Amino acid sequence: GENVEQHPSTLSVQEGDSAVIKCTYSDSASNYFPWYKQELGKRPQLIIDIRSNVGEKKDQRIAVTLNKTAKHFSLHITETQPEDSAVYFCAASIEYGGSQGNLIFGKGTKLSVKP
Amino acid sequence: EPEVTQTPSHQVTQMGQEVILRCVPISNHLYFYWYRQILGQKVEFLVSFYNNEISEKSEIFDDQFSVERPDGSNFTLKIRSTKLEDSAMYFCAGRPPLDTQYFGPGTRLTVL
Numbered sequence: 250g251e252n253v254e255q256h257p258s259t260l261s262v263q264e265g266d267s268a269v270i271k272c273t274y275s276d277s278a279s280n281y282f283p284w285y286k287q288e289l290g291k292r293p294q295l296i297i298d299i300r301s302n303v304g305e306k307k308d309q310r311i312a313v314t315l316n317k318t319a320k321h322f323s324l325h326i327t328e329t330q331p332e333d334s335a336v337y338f339c340a341a342s343i344e345y346g347g348s349q350g351n352l353i354f355g356k357g358t359k360l361s362v363k364p
Numbered sequence: 365e366p367e368v369t370q371t372p373s374h375q376v377t378q379m380g381q382e383v384i385l386r387c388v389p390i391s392n393h394l395y396f397y398w399y400r401q402i403l404g405q406k407v408e409f410l411v412s413f414y415n416n417e418i419s420e421k422s423e424i425f426d427d428q429f430s431v432e433r434p435d436g437s438n439f440t441l442k443i444r445s446t447k448l449e450d451s452a453m454y455f456c457a458g459r460p461p462l463d464t465q466y467f468g469p470g471t472r473l474t475v476l
Contacts, residue, residue, distance in 0.1 A: 283464055283465075285407075285467075291469070292455060293407060293455070295465075295466075340407075350395075350459070350465070351397065351409045351412050351420055352397075352409060354406045354407040354409075356405070357406055
């Protein structure tokens with residue numbers, strides 16, 4: 250089955266700096282890659298996602314890149330702010346035909362943005 | 365914007381007891397999922413449900429677990445005889461067609 254590896258497990262940056270979190274996946278059939286932000290005691294919230302037909306997607310300060318050949322994808326946060334502090338999870342799934350896209354998550358990255 | 369809801373927010377039970385966790389997806393959701401997250405660990409897939417039957421389940425979802433959607437709205441996860449290691453946050457998620465999954469706020473299950 251699918252296996253998702255995520256690095257680093259913790260990341261500390263100064264406010265205004267950029268943060269990059271990287272994930273690799275094992276199943277070449279995976280074609281949907283969402284990123285979730287989880288604040289302490291809260292539900293995972295989707296922040297950005299990418300499908301395998303594109304290599305990059307951007308939404309304001311957040312961007313995701315996908316390299317299908319290498320089977321890795323990355324989250325980039327620019328101009329970080331203290332409110333970006335949270336645990337970020339990457340995930341992978343297969344979406345096609347009858348599949349309902351069960352998400353396989355990475356282990357998470359705890360991002361701390363210091364003011 | 366409507367959100368997936370879950371009840372209870374926190375459930376405390378004795379080992380060996382049965383628990384039922386409830387989820388109310390958004391009305392246009394067709395696909396339903398349960399995930400669990402042991403404290404400090406990653407979110408793990410348990411089961412997916414579509415058209416009133418299980419679509420896929422993980423190795424975690426053994427005979428102690430069951431799901432159903434008895435009244436067409438609530439989506440429930442039942443654990444028949446809880447174990448200490450079942451203590452975790454349980455999230456349900458719903459998904460409309462051709463869209464992503466939307467998570468509920470979770471139920472924290474504590475097994476004593």
